[in-house]
Amino acid sequence: MGLKHSFGHSGATPAHSPVPRASVQGLRNRPHAKVLVIGGGINGVGTFRDLALQGVDVALVERGDYCQGASGASSHMIHGGIRYLENGEFRLVRESVVERNRLLRIAPHYVKPLQTTIPIFSTFSGVLSAPLRFLTHKQQGKPKERGAFLIKLGLSMYDSFSRDGGSVPRHQFRGRKRALAELPQLHPGIKYAATYFDASVHNPERLTLDVLQDGEKAGQASGGPESSTARASNYLALHSLGGAATQSGTTESGTTVQLRDELTGELFDFTADVIVNTTGAWVDLTNEAMGAASAFMGGTKGSHIVLDHPGLLEACKGREIFFEHTDGRIVLIYPMGDRVLVGTTDVLADMTQDAVCTEEEIEYFFDLIGHVFPDITVQRDQIVYTFSGVRPLPRHDATQPGFVSRDYRIERRTPAAGAPGAGTAVVLSLVGGKWTTFRALAEHMANDVLAELGMERKVSTAKLAIGGGAGFPEDDAGIQKWIKAHMGAGRDADRSAVLLTRYGTRADDVIRYLDAGPDRLLRSTRELSVRELEFMARNEQIGHLIDVLVRRTSLAFRGLVTGELLVEVADVLSAPLGWDAAAKADEIQRAREVLERFHGVQIHSLVA
Structure with a gap:
């Protein structure tokens, strides 16, 4: 998540007012958290999950969609980084190899061995x-x-x-x-x-979503959604420091930031005692907006x-x-x-x-x-x-790009005294970080946050299965058995296989939703159905049509987006997301422009 405005990838000026989002309402209704994580890439989401599992009252905001920035633009590898050895980064390589092996065990639905x-x-x-x-x-x-x-x-x-x-x-x-x-x-x-063998992650966006939902689930363990201690929203941007260090009508204190709903344009204040900046290449710009100027980055x-x-x-x-x-x-x-x-x-x-x-x-x-x-x-x-x-990457001055350290560090700052809303919060900024080490990095960041709060770690994530990796079949025979067991209600083996690939064992929840009402496959693809899109809209914080094509499915990645698909998906999403005819047309045009501008994909016609 960055502060740089970019049509298509970071949220444009709202053109319509969709159905009120529960994710935003949860933050507006209780505008304080012990910890606010800014940035919804894999490292921010991993930190959110780890803190939620420790019982910390934590919130996360992301200006665009989850895993939209560098986390979604990786080489899709989970690897030890053999080439880092010549840089002398032995600690990083050792940690990366250990974490690679660990992710093969705790996220087997998305992380696979790669010869x-x-x-x-x-x-x-x-x-x-x-x-x-x-x-x-x-x-x-x-x-x-x-x-x-x-x-x-x-x-x-x-x-x-x-x-x-x-x-x-x-x-x-x-x-x-x-x-x-x-x-x-x-x-x-x-x-x-x-x-030799490393590993790959074919669905980094969905793995990020699984990590996020693990955190949300941990926060709801002691109560319903209204009392959740782990709240997160995409398309919610840091706009500036807020106007006061204490929320009106409350006793909560800390640094106040002003948040902007990128889908509606609405602004509101939010306070936190510790702010974690995981905005990647935009860390310095985020710190500047919070009055904690830095010069850490050199991506x-x-x-x-x-x-x-x-x-x-x-x-x-x-x-x-x-x-x-x-x-x-x-x-x-x-x-x-x-x-x-x-x-x-x-x-x-x-x-x-x-x-x-x-x-x-x-x-x-x-x-x-x-x-x-x-x-x-x-x-x-x-x-x-x-x-x-x-x-x-960290600022590297004269060092050539290929030799810049891929290791990470955590920098501690406080907002400049006297600035409106500056308050007393500590700002912890992540410099560096890579996909393979996200769990270990999140553990490190969470430990630093816990120290700031005077709390102790309760749960280790080292052996904790992630999302749909829990109970995932151990071999091909187990996968085929799962697929066969989940056929029915017009769902053939290919359709069941798509659901298992997309969700891991969380597909059980999706299938229960699909079977609870009449459903049909889309005309433009056999990989999506009407009720599955409705499930995504209800449970996966869809903000824009492009989110489904690029990050909730692999349809764009594999070059399978057509004009007919754009229109059909937009038609189905219109009801649950509250898009009228003008909003739907805007979403289709936005998706076309993002695909062409950022991904080299041209959609020449909106009909088959």
């Missing part, structure tokens, strides 16, 4: 330059590619971090002949291929493309291809279902501009594909989706 192969073109290349890179964090002259010796050393160290509780096989090396037998379309000039932009390319999909053989491109940048190609994800760039971000994938970056992606699969050509019309985000 990864590194094509290697030399034996000893880079041995002399590696120490200099390690010491200076800079690339001197033309990049020297990492040869087999360095990669073997790194993978051996990587494996060592998995000794306690490791759940993935150790790495293997293959010579050229055997490597090409396994992956025949690899560049014939390779000398070796190293294969870099990363872009990706998604391809509908059966030839490239087949060439990967189900594996991620992870390698060093000619410029020294570590890049990746890997299959996600019937699509192929290619990324990523690492360039200095201009925070005055929207993060979008450029033509130059697309050319870079085509070039890197040719570097390892020289016989495969890619055409522009095979790109079904593009996305970009700004990594929340």
Whole structure:
């Protein structure tokens, strides 16, 4: 969540007044919390969940939709970060490997093992330059590619971090002949291929939503929604410091912030004793608005493309291809279902501009594909989706982007004395952070908050299943058994499989809702039904049509959005969300513009 106004991704000037949102009303009716988390990416949502589980009165606000910023623009990997070893970030790599293994256990519905192969073109290349890179964090002259010796050393160290509780096989090396037998379309000039396992998250947006709902559920354990100690709302922005440090008519004190409902334009004050700033690349702008100015951040932009390319999909053989491109940048190609994800760039971000994938970056992606699969050509019309985000990296001055630390730290500040609404709250700002370590990071942040409040930790999240990961089938046979058991009422095996993939075992709740009334699949897709959209509108804080296409489903990611789909989904959502004809037309137009501007998707017609 940032303060920068951006049509499509951060909420535009409201064009209509929808049905009053329970998420906003819960904050307006009780405008104080011990802790206010600002920012609804995975790290903010993880902190919200952890604090709620400790019994802390906590609120979270997000200017856009949950997982809309950098959290939704990741490479969809849950990994230890083998390349961070050359930066000397051993603590981070160790923690990342441990957390990777942990997420495979506590979020098995979304986090899956990912076989990864590194094509290697030399034996000893880079041995002399590696120490200099390690010491200076800079690339001197033309990049020297990492040869087999360095990669073997790194993978051996990587494996060592998995000794306690490791759940993935150790790495293997293959010579050229055997490597090409396994992956025949690899560049014939390779000398070796190293294969190891990391993990991927195919639904980062839905995993974020699961974490959020775990927090909300924990807050309601001792009472109904009105007495909840864990409240969260998207499309609710920090507007400024409020007008007073004490709420009128209450004894609550602390720092007062003014919040703005991005769907209606309404403003109201909210107080908190501790404020947690998890707004990613916008941390400094958020702190400035709260009178706690900082200069912590120096993010870099990363872009990706998604391809509908059966030839490239087949060439990967189900594996991620992870390698060093000619410029020294570590890049990746890997299959996600019937699509192929290619990324990523690492360039200095201009925070005055929207993060979008450029033509130059697309050319870079085509070039890197040719570097390892020289016989495969890619055409522009095979790109079904593009996305970009700004990594929340620390300020790095002269350090080159690829060498900037991916570790995180927590900075403590207080608002400037004398500012209206400044009050006495402590502001804890998250600098850095990555998907893989979100649970451990949230635990660290929550511990710091608990110390500020003089409270003790009650619950560990280390072994606590996340959302629909609880009771998730352990193997393919278990999955097929679940699917068969949930067929019926016009629901075939494919439909049951979609629901299990989308929700994990939370699909049980969805299916109960679907079966409680007449339902039908949409005409424009067999992956959604009328009542499922109504369930999302009631339970998943849908603010805009685009939320369903990009973050509640993978339809946009896979290039499956059509004009007919836009119209049909908008028609169904109109009743539960209170959209009249003008609002529905605005939502359709907004979705078209977001898809084109931010994701390279053009919807030419609104009819089939």
